[in-house]
Amino acid sequence: MYFGRIVMASSWTRGLCVAAALFAASDASAQNFPAHPITLIIPFAPGGSTSIVGRAIADKMSETLGEKVIVDNRPGAGGTVGTRAVAKSAPDGYTIGLGYTGTLAIGPTLYAKAGYDPRKDFAPIGMIGHSPNSLVVHPSFPAKTVAELIAYAKANAGKVNFGSAGAGTASHITGEYFAKVAGITLVHVPYKGTGPALVDLIGGHIPMAFAPVPATHANIVGGQLRGIAVTSLMRTSLLPDVPTVAESGLQGFDASLAYGLVAPVGTPRPIIDRLNGELRKALESDDVRKRLQQDGTDPAPGSPEDYAAFIDKDETKWAQIVKSSGAKEE
Structure with missing residues (x-):
């Protein structure tokens, strides 16, 4: 019995050591983040609102992060192709995506094989704004x-x-x-x-x-x-x-859009916090605010938790609209 307790204690101690080592590695990785350019996947072709908003943020975050944020436009299937690519990327902070009403709130209901769950497959970084x-x-x-x-x-x-x-x-x-x-x-x-x-x-x-x-x-x-x-x-x-x-004449009609940044689920929280901090700095800067507002987007900075709650609420709302509208996958 005594020997068993020693074995269990030893196993528990090794578990703590492994957890501590993983945490330390994660913390060290976050402290050194970013060590090379970050890719921001925008799931639509250039020229649309997502590119306008995404590039404004990418340009400013490139300045404050000290590493380039490279925009990668990947259109297809209503934005689900690019969004799915983000979900399946390595959770290391070097591939992030532009979250959007069409991809996080509409696509999962409209497409039978969207390939991702907006609540489970992403680590929200933060809201950008509304338009x-x-x-x-x-x-x-x-x-x-x-x-x-x-x-x-x-x-x-x-x-x-x-x-x-x-x-x-x-x-x-x-x-x-x-x-x-x-x-x-x-x-x-x-x-x-x-x-x-x-x-x-x-x-x-x-x-x-x-x-x-x-x-x-x-x-x-x-x-x-x-x-x-x-x-x-x-x-x-x-x-x-x-x-x-x-x-x-169509009272109560409301179809506003929302933009934000997301990372693959499993991205270390210190990296999420770093990206959120840089995003908020970008949204607080006069040049980015002016650039977004000139294009009709009202900045709405917040925490990762704020954006997660919004994604949940927005998906619920638009899922109902998709179903009631009778829209079908094309």
């Missing part, structure tokens, strides 16, 4: 208001196309949500990112699109696009003359 979507049309499109658009779509049932950043993205589901609430039929035309969709819209190949304000603002101001409405409950200061969908 409304916008409903934009080509200047030649006859409708100038939400009411006129609804009337036109009813008179031309099944003949009005709308572009999005891809099947399953926030812009896609927002369009389906809008059509359902308005009682109209719209034909979805998916692209591999907001940028390509807006190029076709400006070129007159499609009549309308739902796209984030950061990506449409300059073209609305320049007259290449007409802003019909924004999808948040409040107007954006960037486009003060563009009404919300809610105030245009």
Whole structure:
């Protein structure tokens, strides 16, 4: 009996030693982090809101971290391809991802094989900010208001196309949500990112699109696009003359977007804390705040726990919208 206690104590002691060694190694790794460039995977093509927001953060964090944060655009399947790549990366802090409403809150419900769980497969780093979507049309499109658009779509049932950043993205589901609430039929035309969709819209190949304000603002101001409405409950200061969908007759309509940074689950907490600290510094800097606000994104710095709670709440909300809209994987 006495011998057994000695063996058990010895085993317990070795366990403590191993745990201590692992903690020390993790702590040392965090203290030396980063030792080489970090890759930020943005799961959409260049030119969209995720790239605008992600590059602003990457540029500033490159300065404060002392190592380059390299942007890697990996579009496909509504952003799930790039997001899945983040989830399956080594949990060492050197591969992180731009979290987004379309990928963390919509994709898991819309796609049967998204390949990741937004609550279990990521270590949230922190929130970046919020932005409304916008409903934009080509200047030649006859409708100038939400009411006129609804009337036109009813008179031309099944003949009005709308572009999005891809099947399953926030812009896609927002369009389906809008059509359902308005009682109209719209034909979805998916692209591999907001940028390509807006190029076709400006070129007159499609009549309308739902796209984030950061990506449409300059073209609305320049007259290449007409802003019909924004999808948040409040107007954006960037486009003060563009009404919300809610105030245009569809009461309670709200389809705002959110951006943040995530790492693969298992990334050591000291590294997460370091990245969160640098992200918050970036969001507190005047140049980044100005850069984001000029593109319609309101900074919302917070802790990893704050972002984890938001992801949980946002996924619950959008899962219900996906189901009620009747949207299907394309």
